[in-house]
Amino acid sequence: MAQTVLLTRDAPEHRYVANKLASKGLIDTIIIDCGTDMPFRRRARLLVRRHGALGVFQRGALRLWDSVSGTARRRKQTLHELLTNKKVPADGSVRTYRVCGINNSASINLINDLSPDTILVYGTGIIKDTVLSSAKEIALNLHTGFSPFYRGSDCVFWPLYNNDFEKIGATVHECTSDLDGGKIFGRVSVSLKEDDNEAKLFCRCVIAGAELYEKIIAEKVWRYCSLKKKEVILSVGREYRSTERTPWKDLSLRRKIRKGLVRDYVSAKRYTRGDL
Numbered sequence: 001m002a003q004t005v006l007l008t009r010d011a012p013e014h015r016y017v018a019n020k021l022a023s024k025g026l027i028d029t030i031i032i033d034c035g036t037d038m039p040f041r042r043r044a045r046l047l048v049r050r051h052g053a054l055g056v057f058q059r060g061a062l063r064l065w066d067s068v069s070g071t072a073r074r075r076k077q078t079l080h081e082l083l084t085n086k087k088v089p090a091d092g093s094v095r096t097y098r099v100c101g102i103n104n105s106a107s108i109n110l111i112n113d114l115s116p117d118t119i120l121v122y123g124t125g126i127i128k129d130t131v132l133s134s135a136k137e138i139a140l141n142l143h144t145g146f147s148p149f150y151r152g153s154d155c156v157f158w159p160l161y162n163n164d165f166e167k168i169g170a171t172v173h174e175c176t177s178d179l180d181g182g183k184i185f186g187r188v189s190v191s192l193k194e195d196d197n198e199a200k201l202f203c204r205c206v207i208a209g210a211e212l213y214e215k216i217i218a219e220k221v222w223r224y225c226s227l228k229k230k231e232v233i234l235s236v237g238r239e240y241r242s243t244e245r246t247p248w249k250d251l252s253l254r255r256k257i258r259k260g261l262v263r264d265y266v267s268a269k270r271y272t273r274g275d276l
Helices: 012-023 040-069 071-083 105-114 157-161 198-219 222-228 247-258 261-273
Strands: 004-008 029-033 095-099 118-122 138-143 150-152 169-174 184-189 238-240
Touching: 004 012, 012 029, 012 071, 012 118, 012 198, 029 105, 040 071, 040 247, 071 198, 095 105, 118 198, 138 198, 157 198, 157 247, 169 198, 184 198, 247 261
Parallel strands: 004 029, 004 118, 029 095, 118 138, 150 238
Antiparallel strands: 138 169, 169 184
């Protein structure tokens, strides 16, 4: 019997996708990554090694800025309102496990014991090949960004910041060691509305992405797409790191939106179509 496992986290956007797929009978098991229980000093050393001292400082400064400015609170409220804060299925139809780190030996053993045909990923950290190789058929990822143009972190923020409004959306692709760089099986764009901000757009990317994920899983799109042998050309886009988003860039975009960046774009597009 085919076994499909979803690897995810526990937040409104993750619960939305999990419930969407579970309600359609497309997943058998959900594994929720609760994060690793790591001493502060070790975590700090790993972050400095990965992002550099300046990157860690900028990341911390942004989190502090989000907290002081109320951005984090407003974003959380928007996600709860638009994505509905539901728990993952608890009626026994879908098995649910919670793990402390998706790449540790206990998690790998659990996934191997499940012997999945398909592994689905949404919202976790980088998953090692030892986990992905457990899938007999394929490992897929839902990325809330328009890949390959926007890969990595904050892939709603950056197209807004770059005035690249046509490349806001979601992508379903093969999950490989290349971050958001596997073969693409489906992509959907999200249109802007006049009162949009980053949080509202992100929620609509999650909703559109979940619908795309559902379709691709139900129809097993990768089976005939794989015949085309179309590989992703990573050079046409860019991978963004979380440390690149600084408080001053965040403030700059917020000012532009307040001054009508999104509203003017939507109005101009409507005028071009002749709707006015």
